[in-house]
Amino acid sequence: MLDVVTAPRPDGSLYTLAPAVAHNALSSAEPLTGIEKDLSGTETSVGVNGDFFASTHGPPTGIVMANGALTSAPISSRSSAGISPTGLLTVAQVSFDGTWRGTGQRRELDLNDPPVSGHTTLYTPAWGAATPPETGVVEDVIQTLPPLLPNHVLTGAVTAQSGAGGTPIPPGGAVLVSRGAQAPYLSAEAPVGTTVEIRPTLTPDWSTQLAAVGGGPLLVSGGKAVFRTNEAFNDSVLNARSARSAIGQLRNGQILLVTVEGGGSDYSAGMTNYELAEAMVQLGAVTAMGLGSGTPAGMAFDGTLLTRPSTATEQPIADALLYSYTGVYAAPPSSDVISPNGDGVDDTETFSYKVVSPSQVSATLTGPTGTVITLAQDAEQPGVHTLTWNGQPATEGQWRFVVTGTDPQNRTTTAERDVLLDNTLGSLQVTPSGHLAARAKAVVIAAFQLSHPATVTATIETRTGVVLDTLFSKTLPAGAEAVPWNGRLWTGGLAFTGAYQVRVIASNSIGTTELIAPFVAHR
Incomplete structure (x- = not known):
């Protein structure tokens, strides 16, 4: 069973493609539907599960980048997918070289990773509310630090230093944590008052990418299915038939989001990695990359699960890849047919629409003879709004519901739905x-x-x-x-x-x- 969404090329404005992390924290996990519901007030989204993740509480194993800012580093031995400001999808193996520097030399730096002995890690608000609970560490609080733009030099002043984990991460700031042999360097070279230099470097240079998500492997390159990419995946991950998700792009720039159901189900056997690659080619993809596979694989629309999970319940994930729309959205009508004949079934029709910013809204119905009924003409606040129609004037035939919204950026968008008035x-x-x-x-x-x-x-x-x-x-x-x-x-x-x-x-x-x-x- 293959679930496919084809969407317009992202423009970075009304239409965006970017990862979203569970509970807005890399150290967390929640179902895909929950991630979408968390964002439903600011966008209408369709999405799939994102990267593989290390445990039931995240974080994603690879890159996470949104609005040009890096929050999780890539795995160089696996593919990453980048989305440019013009909506171009690029799949490549990207490496991360992070460094920090106080009064001494540059030293290696991890980014928002679980604790590793002998490593220094930078924790930003994207990690969560506080650094991991640890002992025998040195932690430097940087009260103000710009977003981590790849291949840029960022600086911030150390405002506090402690020897215990669980330090609150300041909004708009970060915390440096050094362990083992690295701890004395942070203590000596970055005391309170020191300006610390942070360099997050991606190779190749992805500083021009607007967003990026980890996953892998590469599925389609130049319109052809890729059989073997020699990426760091076990054969069992690649060759077993299971549920899988993928991201791809058509030659005309449209985006493909795909989930194959399966794995322990009697309605869909799932696919191997190469079978999914071939399916992406058949769908027209010229570029495509796999995402997380197995029981977490799924697809949802605005908080409603579209796929059938291969387990009893929907599984939590670390991050999702969401295609988002910020214009006016009209939900399918309560019924495809309205029949105001007095029998108590579908005598009225309910239309609903959603705006995610204050908007000037017009909602009309146009009948088969050209009759126009105005249902709404007013300024609306963000949220879901409903309108009820009693079928009058009862001209039978196809009617079209049209809602138009103009937001504070003076962007006008329109959504349409058809309904049949039929008393037969x-x-x-x-x-x-x-x-x-x-x-x-x-x-x-x-x-x-x-x-x-x-x-x-x-x-x-x-x-x-x-x-x-x-x-x-x-x-x-x-x-x-x-x-x-x-x-x-x-x-x-x-x-x-x-x-x-x-x-x-x-x-x-x-x-x-x-x-x-x-x-x-x-x-």
């Missing part, structure tokens, strides 16, 4: 006799009303929509109809005791509409 079918009722018997003439009688002639199909189904018997399929005149079911399946066998439903579908020149009525039958 109404008042479906099922009268069960209650018992399935070999000689039953009618276990149930399904009665409905047609206001226009239509081609009608009536079926008996399970509650999940599996068709058990087709009662009839023919053209009927307007008027009342009643259809019996004798309790038998299409095979001729007698149905078992259980919960069923009648589905009636009516089609004519206006459109297609359907009604469903549940019932219970007993043998």
